[in-house]
Amino acid sequence: MIEVKNVKKSFNGVEVLKGISTTFETGKTNLIIGQSGSGKTVLLKSLLGIHTPDSGTISFDGRIYSELTDDERRDLRTEIGMVFQGSALFDSMTVEENVAFPLKMFTNKTIAEIKERVDFVIDRVHLENAHTKKPSEISGGMQKRVAIARAIVNNPKYLFCDEPNSGLDPKTSIVIDNLIQEITEEYNITTVINTHDMNSVMEIGEKIVFLKQGVLAWEGSKREIFKTDNAAVTDFVYSSNLFKKIREAQNKEV
Amino acid sequence: MMLVRYLSQIGKYFIMLAEIFKKPTKWSVMRGLVFKEIDDLIIDSLGIVSFISFFVGGVVSIQTALNLTNPLIPKYLIGFATRQSVVLEFAPTFISIIMAGKMGSFITSSIGTMRVTEQIDALEVMGVNSLNYLVFPKLIALLLFPFVIGIAMFLGILGGWLGGVYGGFLSSSEFIQGLQSEFVPFHIVYAFIKTVIFALILATIPSFHGYYMKGGALEVGKASTVSFVWTSVIIILANYILTQLLLAS
Ligand SMILES: Nc1ncnc2c1ncn2[C@@H]1O[C@H](COP(=O)(O)OP(=O)(O)OP(=O)(O)O)[C@@H](O)[C@H]1O
Ligand SMILES: [Mg+2]
Numbered sequence: 001m002i003e004v005k006n007v008k009k010s011f012n013g014v015e016v017l018k019g020i021s022t023t024f025e026t027g028k029t030n031l032i033i034g035q036s037g038s039g040k041t042v043l044l045k046s047l048l049g050i051h052t053p054d055s056g057t058i059s060f061d062g063r064i065y066s067e068l069t070d071d072e073r074r075d076l077r078t079e080i081g082m083v084f085q086g087s088a089l090f091d092s093m094t095v096e097e098n099v100a101f102p103l104k105m106f107t108n109k110t111i112a113e114i115k116e117r118v119d120f121v122i123d124r125v126h127l128e129n130a131h132t133k134k135p136s137e138i139s140g141g142m143q144k145r146v147a148i149a150r151a152i153v154n155n156p157k158y159l160f161c162d163e164p165n166s167g168l169d170p171k172t173s174i175v176i177d178n179l180i181q182e183i184t185e186e187y188n189i190t191t192v193i194n195t196h197d198m199n200s201v202m203e204i205g206e207k208i209v210f211l212k213q214g215v216l217a218w219e220g221s222k223r224e225i226f227k228t229d230n231a232a233v234t235d236f237v238y239s240s241n242l243f244k245k246i247r248e249a250q251n252k253e254v
Numbered sequence: 255m256m257l258v259r260y261l262s263q264i265g266k267y268f269i270m271l272a273e274i275f276k277k278p279t280k281w282s283v284m285r286g287l288v289f290k291e292i293d294d295l296i297i298d299s300l301g302i303v304s305f306i307s308f309f310v311g312g313v314v315s316i317q318t319a320l321n322l323t324n325p326l327i328p329k330y331l332i333g334f335a336t337r338q339s340v341v342l343e344f345a346p347t348f349i350s351i352i353m354a355g356k357m358g359s360f361i362t363s364s365i366g367t368m369r370v371t372e373q374i375d376a377l378e379v380m381g382v383n384s385l386n387y388l389v390f391p392k393l394i395a396l397l398l399f400p401f402v403i404g405i406a407m408f409l410g411i412l413g414g415w416l417g418g419v420y421g422g423f424l425s426s427s428e429f430i431q432g433l434q435s436e437f438v439p440f441h442i443v444y445a446f447i448k449t450v451i452f453a454l455i456l457a458t459i460p461s462f463h464g465y466y467m468k469g470g471a472l473e474v475g476k477a478s479t480v481s482f483v484w485t486s487v488i489i490i491l492a493n494y495i496l497t498q499l500l501l502a503s
Binding site: 045048049050070071073074075076077078080082084085086088089090091101102104105106 | 277279282283367371373376378381382
């Protein structure tokens with residue numbers, strides 16, 4: 001469980017996070033949603049320690065990040081898997097080497113053990129034919145899957161994904177969403193996902209945190225989000241015509 | 255304001271230097287990185303360094319010969335002048351400046367690209383000390399930089415010898431007499447002390463500019479240019495200070 005208490009963050013005098021408090025639960029897919037520029041990435045990067053909050057605390061199963069020593073922080077980070085918005089694969093390495101990287105760096109596994117584990121996770125994300133390709137030689141969707149494979153290869157306790165399906169077609173998006181949810185349940189991971197994709201919200205939104213201009217405007221589950229009266233949320237949810245029509249259809253049925 | 259900014263940059267640079275040696279990367283991984291850097295930085299530079307040294311050595315010798323018009327000045331001085339200029343300045347200092355352009359912009363742009371594509375964040379998030387991972391292998395690889403400069407000295411003198419002898423300015427034995435005259439072993443020591451210091455500058459200043467850059471692809475290009483300017487300026491200043499300290503006192 002990750003607890004966020006009153007986290008604030010400003011850049012050049014502009015407050016981007018205006019005091020966020022929430023919890024992200026273990027074994028669940030927790031979603032951070034909100035419009036572009038609402039502060040999702042900044043919140044995620046604050047959880048990761050890439051940004052240091054100006055005030056407030058973040059604790060990982062009781063370990064308060066700001067009170068840890070440098071070594072403790074690095075140990076905590078080996079328990080974290082992260083899928084960046086732009087995948088952030090190492091472009092000097094092949095797919096296989098990218099995925100093997102955390103194992104080579106942080107475990108004492110033999111080459112054979114590493115290969116076995118890498119083959120397993122690469123199969124898990126359905127990339128059987130990409131082992132020896134470089135990131136520049138595969139599509140954006142495949143890069144995302146490599147990034148997911150790299151994030152989960154060392155059995156993380158915490159998994160963070162920044163827009164895992166931005167730029168992907170709806171079908172591939174669902175495959176990736178389901179993959180992340182399965183992995184989360186299977187290994188009891190605390191997963192936090194940034195998204196503005198309503199399909200993901202409907203598929204895997206077990207806990208949803210809605211940000212609006214750096215303020216936590218609403219939180220709840222995917223069942224609750226379609227019932228809420230919160231104007232900001234409905235405005236965001238029904239900004240797409242498709243969902244507007246679904247709601248109208250539902251209203252007619254009732 | 256400018257001064258404060260420079261001072262804070264300098265402070266940041268020294269903090270970076272300390273950071274490079276913390277939480278070292280596993281040797282089994284580091285070994286591969288070091289070999290890759292030796293290949294990219296050292297081996298890849300040998301061609302251009304050899305080419306430049308050979309021809310500049312030749313030109314130094316010819317220029318000296320053309321300017322020694324007084325028949326009272328012995329010809330072997332052409333060999334002497336070539337040796338002095340190649341060993342003392344041309345090979346250690348000017349090859350380093352050229353490498354600030356070649357290696358330096360390579361280092362800045364490769365680290366800068368990793369910064370803008372979040373690869374450095376990815377390393378940090380995994381718990382890797384990214385400065386150690388990225389910069390330490392470059393420092394180790396550049397311990398071979400004196401070897402490159404050694405080659406530059408040798409080829410520069412060889413070029414001078416060929417230019418002088420085959421240009422018909424002096425005989426081979428006169429040139430060699432010049433090479434051997436008034437030889438001060440400490441000059442070689444001085445040249446290699448400079449080389450080692452320049453190698454450290456070449457590894458760290460371009461890394462600094464790449465690592466702390468902000469922005470996108472366009473800024474990577476700008477950072478490479480700024481990095482080249484600063485690396486050359488620092489090499490020239492260090493050269494002045496070292497020469498004063500080692501030779502003039
Ligand atoms: N490093 C930074 N320096 C200055 N301002 C920043 C920085 N990172 C983010 N911001 C600002 O913070 C605000 C929130 O940005 P953030 O990247 O968190 O948005 P987001 O919700 O992730 O949007 P998107 O859905 O487009 O990814 C933006 O106004 C952005 O300009
Ligand atoms: Mg974002």
